[in-house]
Amino acid sequence: MKLSKRQEAIAHIVRENGPVTGSAIAEHLDVTRSALRSDLAVLTMIGVLEARPNVGYYYVGLSPKNQTAEILRSYSVHDALSQAVIVSPETNLYNTIVTMFTEDVGTILVCEDSYLQGVVSRKDLLRASMGQTDPHTMPISMIMTPVSKLIVVEPSDSLAVAAQKMIDYEVDCLPVVVREDDESQDNPKRRLKVVGRVSKTTVTKAFLECSTQEV
Amino acid sequence: MKLSKRQEAIAHIVRENGPVTGSAIAEHLDVTRSALRSDLAVLTMIGVLEARPNVGYYYVGLSPKNQTAEILRSYSVHDALSQAVIVSPETNLYNTIVTMFTEDVGTILVCEDSYLQGVVSRKDLLRASMGQTDPHTMPISMIMTPVSKLIVVEPSDSLAVAAQKMIDYEVDCLPVVVREDDESQDNPKRRLKVVGRVSKTTVTKAFLECSTQEV
Numbered sequence: 001m002k003l004s005k006r007q008e009a010i011a012h013i014v015r016e017n018g019p020v021t022g023s024a025i026a027e028h029l030d031v032t033r034s035a036l037r038s039d040l041a042v043l044t045m046i047g048v049l050e051a052r053p054n055v056g057y058y059y060v061g062l063s064p065k066n067q068t069a070e071i072l073r074s075y076s077v078h079d080a081l082s083q084a085v086i087v088s089p090e091t092n093l094y095n096t097i098v099t100m101f102t103e104d105v106g107t108i109l110v111c112e113d114s115y116l117q118g119v120v121s122r123k124d125l126l127r128a129s130m131g132q133t134d135p136h137t138m139p140i141s142m143i144m145t146p147v148s149k150l151i152v153v154e155p156s157d158s159l160a161v162a163a164q165k166m167i168d169y170e171v172d173c174l175p176v177v178v179r180e181d182d183e184s185q186d187n188p189k190r191r192l193k194v195v196g197r198v199s200k201t202t203v204t205k206a207f208l209e210c211s212t213q214e215v
Numbered sequence: 216m217k218l219s220k221r222q223e224a225i226a227h228i229v230r231e232n233g234p235v236t237g238s239a240i241a242e243h244l245d246v247t248r249s250a251l252r253s254d255l256a257v258l259t260m261i262g263v264l265e266a267r268p269n270v271g272y273y274y275v276g277l278s279p280k281n282q283t284a285e286i287l288r289s290y291s292v293h294d295a296l297s298q299a300v301i302v303s304p305e306t307n308l309y310n311t312i313v314t315m316f317t318e319d320v321g322t323i324l325v326c327e328d329s330y331l332q333g334v335v336s337r338k339d340l341l342r343a344s345m346g347q348t349d350p351h352t353m354p355i356s357m358i359m360t361p362v363s364k365l366i367v368v369e370p371s372d373s374l375a376v377a378a379q380k381m382i383d384y385e386v387d388c389l390p391v392v393v394r395e396d397d398e399s400q401d402n403p404k405r406r407l408k409v410v411g412r413v414s415k416t417t418v419t420k421a422f423l424e425c426s427t428q429e430v
Contacts, residue, residue, distance in 0.1 A: 122337040123316075160423060207422045208375060208382060
């Protein structure tokens with residue numbers, strides 16, 4: 001449940017000045033009383049405000065659990081993302097595994113000029129290294145999950161959206177991308193420019209940050 | 216900041232009945248007025264209650280961020296843990312990798328009679344499979360991180376404690392154990408009985424659950 005900007009403004013006014021009449025709130029916001037009717041109805045229905053006859057509106061507030069949800073949803077991918085570890089599509093399997101160890105990440109993005117081509121995880125590399133292929137000649141583009149099958153997020157998404165995608169699609173990490181139209185081709189298509197990554201580690205850190213607030 | 220049981224009871228009474236005098240709170244709890252003095256002092260100091268002369272105590276409440284922290288810290292490992300995927304120390308590298316794929320987990324616990332001997336991660340298996348060893352003969356006990364070097368949690372720990380350990384020690388998963396004294400040996404020592412595991416996936420799910428509370 002997300003309050004609108006005006007509903008938030010009303011809740012704020014009542015919190016600061018309550019008890020306060022509907023007319024006084026309307027005056028504060030410089031709108032007519034009737035323009036507020038539906039917002040006040042919503043706010044009392046969900047229990048943020050309480051109305052008492054001949055007195056006005058009191059602030060009650062969202063339940064603690066709802067406030068928690070609001071706060072967690074206010075975390076954006078943009079605020080939490082970390083730097084992506086990137087290799088080019090021609091990089092061989094061996095060097096990609098070495099990169100994974102030296103950078104100590106679970107997922108590597110495969111990019112050409114910082115445009116996303118695919119992703120390889122530790123699981124992909126383990127599977128490939130168990131096979132009969134020569135790791136020094138096999139290009140990573142043959143092993144990666146191609147961009148057409150990837151789940152991505154954008155910087156403006158909330159971290160909760162990213163968490164939901166990681167759980168739903170059973171992946172540990174998502175590329176954070178900005179969509180760009182490629183005008184250079186006869187048949188223009190969307191390209192995904194990589195700006196970072198978010199992982200279950202990112203979410204774990206956010207959980208920790210929220211759970212260690214001090215009074 | 217964790218409130219005591221009595222402080223929580225006082226906050227609850229004032230929330231339901233406020234404004235209310237100190238004597239009325241004492242009556243509610245069936246204690247003397249002076250027994251409440253320090254609790255009321257704490258609650259007003261940290262801003263949960265506000266006192267107004269000749270009126271009594273008002274409920275103000277913890278700040279939203281503090282409430283969030285309280286709610287997140289109330290998640291316990293016991294409530295969130297998932298089943299551990301276990302192999303015996305003699306299992307060879309190849310079969311351990313197969314188990315990791317069939318069970319689709321990132322970490323496998325190595326146990327003898329459900330007592331923890333060690334842990335292997337995808338990273339350990341990838342490193343081992345890149346080496347010169349024969350995966351069909353190499354026992355996993357030669358590759359695992361031994362129990363003496365492991366970080367573990369207990370069911371009664373909060374999930375925030377587990378999250379902190381995973382971030383601090385840079386691991387994706389922790390064994391959940393119960394400590395038992397082994398009386399059978401001349402030189403008794405603590406044994407760790409495995410009851411499950413928690414991972415960054417567990418924390419991501421908890422984050423998601425808290426961020427999707429409905430009104």
